[in-house]
Amino acid sequence: MVPGTYQKIKAIGLISGGLDSLIAAKLIQDQGIEVIGITFSSPFWDYRRTLAIGEKAGIPMKVIDMGEEHFGIVKNPTYGYGSYMNPCIDCHALMIKKAAEVMEETGASFIFTGEVVGQRPMSQRKEALRIIEKLSGYEGKILRPLSALLLPESEPEKQGLVDRSRLLGIGGRGRKEQLSLAKYYGIMEYDTPGGGCLLTKEGYAKKLKVLLSLFPNAHVRHAEILKYGRLFVIQEKFCLVVGRHSEDNAAISTMAKEEEAIFYCKKIPGPVGILLNLRDHLSESVVQEAALILASLSDAERGHQVEVSFRHLGRSDTITVIAIYRDQLGSRFIK
Ligand code: SF4
Incomplete structure (x- = not known):
């Protein structure tokens, strides 16, 4: 870096098309951090809608193919299935691994997700979030801006890349806070949680x-x-x-x-x-x-x-x- 020049911090956000991930991206953008949103292609959902939703919300987006690897974990998940054939814990871990590859390529400093503690029975319990990190090889390094205050400090917070005091402590299945944040950020279009995945x-x-x-x-x-x-x-x-x-x-x-x-x-x-x-x-x-x-x-x-x-x-x-x-x-x- 040339002395005196300022390099903006970049972060990779996992964008599902649901409200939570869009709000997470907005919270990070609000801190002056450049967000690259990523979404994944697989036979089990249509990424094009997520791509359009993310772009409409003002998030520059990238699509990463994970069809083959995803089908591999659908056949043989380490942590089993949710209600139907959805191996959500393994799937989240795979998404983080793929996001980490993009982080390396783009010189981004950290990864964040829209996960909310206690929102989904299988993949968003506190214990499940920890397992996902461990399985992906990124334990302690993933930021969850919506639930950060309910979780131990993550690496990006410890390193001062994000201001913890401007993150949230949302937990559980209620949607009230997210809906008022959607209004604040002018987010009109989003998907219902888990709505697009055929495995569910x-x-x-x-x-x-x-x-x-x-x-x-x-x-x-x-x-x-x-x-x-x-x-x-x-x-x-x-x-x-x-x-x-x-x-x-x-x-x-x-x-x-x-x-x-x-x-x-x-x-x-x-x-x-x-x-x-x-x-x-x-x-x-x-x-x-x-x-x-x-x-x-x-x-x-x-x-x-x-x-x-x-x-x-x-x-x-x-x-x-x-x-x-x-x-x-x-x-x-x-x-
Ligand atoms: S619902 Fe489908 S896309 Fe979402 S985490 Fe579970 S398996 Fe993955």
């Missing part, structure tokens, strides 16, 4: 759990495909994802790889289906069952013949099946 949604979590039980080596792309349809299990081994509407069908068609079998109805409006966990051999009985499911979800009248085409490893064929009632598909239907 019962329907998606159920599908993912079944996929992982049958296909432990599933790739992040398979988790992505599950978003675009209903899940059926064929012969207790194969996962067939069937689109619910034209957008799902288009997504499934473009995401399919050659080794996966794609099914679609001929001559009659109907869904597109993809068989995910194919081993080397696609038996005729599996093809028949997949075709039956497609036909029964098509616009064909029950009891009528439906032609269903499929493609797999360069082979294309069409078979004819009789459409049955949807509730006759029975336990094959997962969600």
Whole structure:
């Protein structure tokens, strides 16, 4: 640094799109510190909305991909799951690790989050906050501006990078103080806490759990495909994802790889289906069952013949099946 020049302190803020993280960023900006907001991309949520919310609140934002690593902890979390398939403690720790990489790259001095002590049962108990820090390798170094006065002094406070007296002591599930701060800072747009994560949604979590039980080596792309349809299990081994509407069908068609079998109805409006966990051999009985499911979800009248085409490893064929009632598909239907 040239003598006499002043270098502004920079901090990395984890921005979830929720009110708490936006207020945390505002509190830090108020202290004259440059904030770089980061949000993460993963198949389980749509980062674009968070990006837009952060920018609208006046926070310069960066998007960091953590899809692969995140799916790794979803498969095997050290600290288990919340209500559904959400490994929140491991997930927070991973986010901090990723934020630390950005801190190194940008020359920032510390990381802060919008976590509030006692707000969420799994990841925001005091003990959980400590575990998250330990798991991430940044014990004592993370600042939580909203709850700082309820927590031991963090490194950034000890080093005088932030003024502790201008931080807050909010705890618990109440939202009154946050709502009045939102008004003060003019923050009009934000998400509900945890609202956007598919892992906290019962329907998606159920599908993912079944996929992982049958296909432990599933790739992040398979988790992505599950978003675009209903899940059926064929012969207790194969996962067939069937689109619910034209957008799902288009997504499934473009995401399919050659080794996966794609099914679609001929001559009659109907869904597109993809068989995910194919081993080397696609038996005729599996093809028949997949075709039956497609036909029964098509616009064909029950009891009528439906032609269903499929493609797999360069082979294309069409078979004819009789459409049955949807509730006759029975336990094959997962969600
Ligand atoms: S709700 Fe989802 S995104 Fe949020 S911490 Fe939990 S797993 Fe991560």
